[in-house]
Amino acid sequence: MLSCLSNFRGTTGFHKELARSLNTRFPLYSEDKEACLAMFLDPRFKSTLFRNNKQKLVWLKDLVLQDVALCPAVEVVQPAAKVQEPQQCVQPSSDVWSAFDNLANSQVASTPLSTSEWEIKAYSEEALLKKDSDPCDWRRTVGTFRYPSLAKLCPKYLPIPATSVPSECAFSVAGEVVSVRRERLLPDHDFVPGEAKYDTLKLLFKPETLAKCETEDDIKEFFRSCHLEEDGADEPLVECRQRGYMDDPMNTDHCWRETELWNIHYDGAENLQDKMQNHLLWRLVTEDLFMKLPLGQSVLLHEVTKSLQASII
Template sequence: MELPDVSLIQDVKTCWNSEHAMLSRLVDLKDAVSLEMATSETSVSCLSPSEWNVAASLVQVLQPIVDATADLSDQKYDTISTVVPFLYGTEQILKGRCDIENEAGLFSKNLLKSLKSRFPLFMEQKELMLATLCDPRFKSIFCTKSFDQTQAVELLAAEVGVRCARVDSPSEQFERQTSPKKSLQTVWETVELLALQKSPRNNPRPHSQEVQKYLNEPLIPRKNDPLLYWREHGAALYTGVAQIALRYLPIPATEVPSERMFSTAGNTVTSRRGSLKPAHVEQIVFLHDNL
């Protein structure tokens, strides 16, 4: 029996991907496991053909999600902007399997129900949508009837307006220069005050035009680095949107990068290196993760 030199994998409750890994390895070693259980003196009963089919079906259902979560936990190009695409794609995959009349179909229905209960209306969450809109790989492709392209432009334009607003606005300058006790002396002073209050800074149209121009630009390939796009291309063309991208895109999609960093720190500060100062530990961890 020619089989790879591998062993079975145990399920870890704190890591749901390990359940898929366990079932996948079990299915791969089906012949060896069946032979061992049939010939060895064990009280564990052999799996029935239907149980083997269920295991294989579960692996098939979970495989696309496992692949996507692996990409989502990557430290290279996956930021919080990939959360909406991941959830959308997962929903579509599960919906396509719900019509199957077997255990895999029932499992897909339950998994889809659980996903919707944990992430209700995820396409309408402001932070997630802003991050996705600022990602040149996706932009507004996930707009729906409840959140259409017009609303997307308005949302992003409003955020650009807030970020680009001057700390010292013309109306504030006028208010400081005008004594609170001093009333307006002429008709033209009232007109000038109205002009300041209605100045273009309160009009989101310039930002809307920038946002619309950015959204109309072709998408970049999914494998490309969105931050590299903004650094080399987008920042000079869309200065307002670039500020929003700089705020949201550096946020990682999952906590995995943080867990890896803490693991690195734990491996660095051993009992023999316990006298290291916190600043030195921080420098070592930084060099380890960035070189």
């Protein structure tokens, strides 16, 4: 970037000040574990920063292997185990081919670690992705199948964690723009406290019917209030079945959306339809629905439908 700016007249002072500010705010970026892992797992950059530093390359490889070892095992095709045959007493032989037999018997099956090392080597030698490419798309298509061990680390380091801290903090003289001590981010990129994540419901239901939707209890109370009491009718089932992050084609900033999937079931009469906005409609779960939805939503909906043992028309 500095080299590019230096080619334009009138930017000399700007690019010098920019370089000074970056060095002041991020003096040890090449030693930051999270930053280096995110750079390596991004197929547009990989280990370009350390291409002339063998010691750093070894350090980076060890970091990746340590993180891979902490992830759930990836199913890989392993060589078939050799069937153990009854042992036979064989007299020592001076035959020259016995050396090959001993060599073959000493070979061991590949382990997850050796598989991970192979992935790192092949991934590092592969050409860089174009800078305008989407690394998340690469992970979903190529990475998951070609480098399954590395792909498991991508959701941990590639997504940008959501935050409610205003952008003005980037210009704070304190210097800690991104820190593990940021009090508004929960561990492992969980939901950000303080964010009005249920405000979207206000667009789906009439304002006078949904006065408060700040907490999970507010949501449960709203859907339970739609139940019309009848003799013999059970209380409605209102539960959050799944929460997490989902990639979505509407995202243009490579962030993953916070997602909650709720299961609401009424045994008796209800007036939920009366509280819905006119543009909110019911949708039956049919086979063609999965083909129309984005891949991430389709897989999630199919898993939940299966777990609820619901009928797919």
